[in-house]
Amino acid sequence: MSKQKQASSAWPLTLFTIGVFMAGLDNGIISTALSTIGDYYQVSASWGAWSITLYTLGMAISVPIIGKLSDIFGRRKLFLVEIFLFGLGSLLVALSPNFTFLLIARFIQAIGGGGIFIIGSSYVLATLPKAKQGKALGLLGSMHGLSAVLGPNLGAVILHLTGSWQWMFFINIPIACFLLIFGWLKIGKTNTVKAKPLDIWGITLLTSGILALMYGMTNLDSTKFFQSLLTMNVFAYLFVGIVLLIGFILYERYLENKGGDPIVAFTLISNRLFQVTLLLGMLSGGFLAGIIFIPSYVQQVLHVPVESAGFWVTPLALASGIGSGLGGFFTDRIGSMRTIITAGFVGIIGFSLFSVFVSDFPTFLLASILSGIGLGMMLGAPLNVLAGKSARKEAKGSALGTLSLSRQIGMTLFPTIFAGFIAGAFAQVEPMVKHEFMEQDITIEAVDAENYLTLTEQVDQIVSEDLRVQVMGYVTAVLQNGYNRMFVTSSILAFIVAISGFYLLRKKTDKM
Template sequence: MNRPQDAPPAGSPERPGPAGAGTGASGPARSGRVLGVLLIGVFLGALDIAIVGPALPSIGRSFGVDERQLAWVFTIYVLFNLIGNPLMAKLSDLRGRRPIYMLDVGLFALGSLVVAAAPSFPVLLVGRALQGFASGGIFPVASATIGETFPPERRGRALGMTGAMFGLAFLLGPVIGGVLLPFGWHWLFLVNVPLAAVVLVLSGRVLPPPRASAPAPFDWPGMALLGAGLVTLALGINRIDSQAFFPSLLSARVWPLLAVAAVALLAFRRVEAAAPEPLIRPELLGNRQLVLANALSGLSGLLQSGLVFVPSLAVAAFGVKPATASYLLGPAVLASTIGAPVAGRMLDRAGSRVVIAAGTALLAAGLLLIPAVTGSLPAFAADGVLVGFGLASLTGAPLRYVVLNEADPAHRAAAQSLLTVASNIGQMVGSAGMGAIVASHGGAVSGYEEAYVALGALTILGCLLSLGLKNREEERRTARKNRETRA
């Protein structure tokens, strides 16, 4: 049961919530500094995703490992990211945003050092696991801090800026990687350390301190079940052979893992119902707006997985070299980077339903047009811009805006973590599904076209789901009600 808080005096910063991160009425200068610190941290985590690809061949040569083993550089990062996401989010709800944000950034820097100094491949994987675990907390904690620093009418643009950091990282990542790689792949990870040091120093000075509160027990049984469920689910999906989808799904390598995941997640839900301080409060799973937001987040993960296949489609359709094909992601990434802050500003003016519905409609059009543009490279690039702008209005800011508006302030980070988990699961399912469709056509252009049309049809469904979100006036009433409850 959340304890009501005293209303802050007029003109003074809003008192923090139970986790102690709230400065809801802070002045523009202070909130701008807070946002700056959060943006650097988000960029740090996103850059590591974008920059590691160019390092893989060099890492393979250094440790004498093949491509199958190298895949664990990504896989172990994803697995521990799934564990760290709800754990760090809940800890920030209980212990405060600033200390957990700084812990995440510090652990991320430590993981980067372990990777760069690794004497063997297993040690490198330990460092990657630490990086994934730490980065799992950076974005949900940053989003929750924005919710407690910015008033509802300014949250959209702030969240939009955090979304733009991902696009910026994916644009700059290959460039930074190209500059540093000649000096050794280790430098692609060492570059994280000075950035993390800057974030730690600024966080201690700028982020609001946590308010002293009665200690609450951490839900370790729930964390163990959720972690086991998510990890076995991820491993099961990761082992599906896209070229033999259904046979591999029924194989002994896959179905036992998926069965364990189902049992663990069902047990997790029962444990949460009886826990004194649950990791994920049952009401977060029963709120209609949050259910819609998580469903749309899963869809966004599916759609993001589709971007991974764009270079392969370009190779098949236009006969370009793989290195050149990677640049054809540029129009979509650049449009998403520009569109993210625009979508954020539109959230403050029009509300989430308008932004998400319009964006998914635009995105559906871009995906359904792909079969019509695979004969023309300029048309293909132009369609990428359409897809990028559509993605900007679905991923990142809009869904997190919904969660910040609906979730109790004391559980904002935990609610934010559900969005990330849903998106990650969507990405894994999408990669397996896309691969299966493409493989069924022998890698021909027609296979890619069919896969993107399927994604377009799912996006139309997402557009219809978004119409169930609250309109702008309803969102404002919810925000006022939350403020009155806190007061």
């Protein structure tokens, strides 16, 4: 690449990187202020959680549609629109007079933030030579991973320094203004496809199907996962969502055969390479879900104080950023499929170490670094390159948007499963402690994972120091079993990732 082209791509990549980091932060930054926001608007914890749920739904809906629109109208226009909506949503959230207004503003913010990563990735695939795409996609992926891990910690810092949750969103305004100004000046226009009538029916079916499917997933009871699948507020929505998505696929095939312009081409959906890529995208969401629970693992199993937990998680965040860079480097050097295989095996080792090896900071550090590197390698370049290979040049944005949707589904489903493992462990504490310490007449009342401090306070009330240490050690062992199930499941996901990579590599070799 000439120096002139490198200079012309440096600014867009920088702007996309900042945009991806900013949008990713707001997916988790609010979690540290949920109770504060709930008290501010006097709403229950279950209602307060909707500020996160709606953001997830908004991102899931927007990514495939924004990906398609970026193919039609150009990446610069859509990037500016997305940044404007994100900035506007951030301002409205901070100024919300009531909780309903806040939820609407969060949805606007999500629609704006959801497509930034897709636009940046499709810009890379459309403008950079193949030899440079992995490195650039790795950079974007590192911001995606770092923001997801750092979001809650940064939120706690802002809340501590300012004493106001609104500043978590006010801080986005100057960044959004910077991106709007320099995005207009520095991002060049990309070639667009000739616009055909917009696929309104496809958009309607896809949006409705995603909403029903994701809403059903959010209603799953983590403590009674399989039983809750049969309840009306889960099964009915999942069933309707699946029916609508099947209808969407059939309609897209009909529209494509008729010469129309489907929002997601049926030839893309039926492409075996793309189907496996979507599976890998969902599994990468499971990877990230396993990482999300590590801060609570640090506190509840390793007994690290809350104020120090952020320090322990920092190496994990840094490792995910390094992993994304490595993923881009390896994708350029050895190809996306071999990079996926490598990421899978690194993830297997990292997550397995958590369940059988971790006992102190040095062992935790090793497991964190390997898990973070495995996650980072998956989030960035290799999957995006595979999605780009699956699609025609004029449909790369649509392919990346659909891939991002599959990752969002994984990030919705697997946290519920993992939370069920942990909640099940907490539910076992009371009967198991009562049985183990029957002769000492020790009883610990059951609490959920959110009230861990209440659990420790009960143990601290035991008069005998030796007995107190024994009970705490037993409680920790019970809780660790729940986390171990999560880590083993994450290892299995990593194994499936590696096997899928071998499958794709074999298919590619068979065609040679």
